[in-house]
Amino acid sequence: MQFEFPQNISSDFGGYDTLVDLSNKISDIYFEDIPLDFSKTKWFDANLTAVLGAILSGSQDMLNDIKIKGVSEKIKVLLSRNHFLSHFGGLKIPDYYDTTIKYRKFKITEGKLFEDYLDSELLSKEAMPDMSVLLRKKINKSILEIFQNAVIHGHCNNIFSCGQYFRTKKRLDFTIVDLGKTIKTNVTEYVKNDLSGEDAIKWAVAEGNTTKCGQIPGGLGLSLICEFLRKNSGKIQIVSANGYWEQKSDNESSNVFSSSFPGTIVNLEFNIADQGHYCLSSEIDGDNIF
Amino acid sequence: MKEIKVNIFEQIGSSAAVSSEDGELLYNRIAKGLKEKEVKVILDFINIELITSTFLNAAIGQLYNEYDSPFLRERLKVENMTGEDLELLKKVVERAKEYFKNKATMDASIKEALGDE
Numbered sequence: 308m309q310f311e312f313p314q315n316i317s318s319d320f321g322g323y324d325t326l327v328d329l330s331n332k333i334s335d336i337y338f339e340d341i342p343l344d345f346s347k348t349k350w351f352d353a354n355l356t357a358v359l360g361a362i363l364s365g366s367q368d369m370l371n372d373i374k375i376k377g378v379s380e381k382i383k384v385l386l387s388r389n390h391f392l393s394h395f396g397g398l399k400i401p402d403y404y405d406t407t408i409k410y411r412k413f414k415i416t417e418g419k420l421f422e423d424y425l426d427s428e429l430l431s432k433e434a435m436p437d438m439s440v441l442l443r444k445k446i447n448k449s450i451l452e453i454f455q456n457a458v459i460h461g462h463c464n465n466i467f468s469c470g471q472y473f474r475t476k477k478r479l480d481f482t483i484v485d486l487g488k489t490i491k492t493n494v495t496e497y498v499k500n501d502l503s504g505e506d507a508i509k510w511a512v513a514e515g516n517t518t519k520c521g522q523i524p525g526g527l528g529l530s531l532i533c534e535f536l537r538k539n540s541g542k543i544q545i546v547s548a549n550g551y552w553e554q555k556s557d558n559e560s561s562n563v564f565s566s567s568f569p570g571t572i573v574n575l576e577f578n579i580a581d582q583g584h585y586c587l588s589s590e591i592d593g594d595n596i597f
Numbered sequence: 598m599k600e601i602k603v604n605i606f607e608q609i610g611s612s613a614a615v616s617s618e619d620g621e622l623l624y625n626r627i628a629k630g631l632k633e634k635e636v637k638v639i640l641d642f643i644n645i646e647l648i649t650s651t652f653l654n655a656a657i658g659q660l661y662n663e664y665d666s667p668f669l670r671e672r673l674k675v676e677n678m679t680g681e682d683l684e685l686l687k688k689v690v691e692r693a694k695e696y697f698k699n700k701a702t703m704d705a706s707i708k709e710a711l712g713d714e
Contacts, residue, residue: 418615418616418618419611422611422613422615441681444646444647447647448647448648448649451613451615451647451649452649452650452651455615455616455617455649455651456651458616458617459617459651515692515695522659522662523617523620523621523654523655523658523659524654524658524659524661524689524692524693524696524697525651525654526692526696527650527654527688527689527692528649528650528651531650531685531688590680591680591683591684591686591687593674593675593676593678593683594670594674595670596675596683596686596687596690597666597669597670597673597690
């Protein structure tokens, strides 16, 4: 079985559809060579290597040998710079432009390591000089919330991440992927009602909704990120099972894939040029907070 | 009333209060303090640069399962928290009150919200 990648793989419905399709086509293959042909591909959003890496890592667990071929020099440099290819037999090369946030695979117990990775890969980057301290903090917090969400709700072993700073657009995309329990499964079990993948995501992002039912409350993390990204004119995209949901500035849209992704992808796109001050909605009296 | 200060930075060994696991550890320490009579627990967030809702839900949100607002106002206090993080804590507290107030009502409202879509 050979998989041919199309001309463009971007962080949009079409790009995710290609990756969901790949995931399904190789999910049942065991102990075989799997050639991935990139000869037609002219563009690959580097942050999406988190998704590709998650899919290929699962396939390697099935003892398959992944053969990446036909990669143009431009894409090879991109995928080497963010260390993606080094996980699949390629080389690491230095990122002189300082615009990549390296592809990494974390165990769910490696939360502290993930914090250090964000600190060195994102917060200390000199290539992003325009960010205010508050904006950096909010970006960091959003990413850490998503990582924790995957740990709590995904019931998975690993979490995959990668980011890319698009210098000319002043945008930072950061993608986190888990191959755990999907949002559709979690929400369907909780509400005891069979929801579509896209409706389950809509339910999960609404403030106050959580599938937690133990002693620890939830239902804030995703809605706070969405609120911040609206003010930031950023974007959030979520893929889980066969559902796709996106919020771009104030606009929401959703769609359905023809097949299902066996986990959850969250892509956060931050507007780095944002000079917003994020005033507090009201003065909080610390003595009466409880 | 005797005051017990919990230094969060020392407790979690990091300037980022992020995980549910660290929140749970802090919750256990707060709960231990609140079980003692005439003790006020002071949560000192000095040197903490980043706090997530996940951490606060585990550390403070779940206290509302056992204690009500008047009790916690009297026996629990936060210090050295930025305005932004206080705003987050306020949201976590309001959410926790709602979460524990009436689970049956919550379940009904979830069903209603789904029906509206």
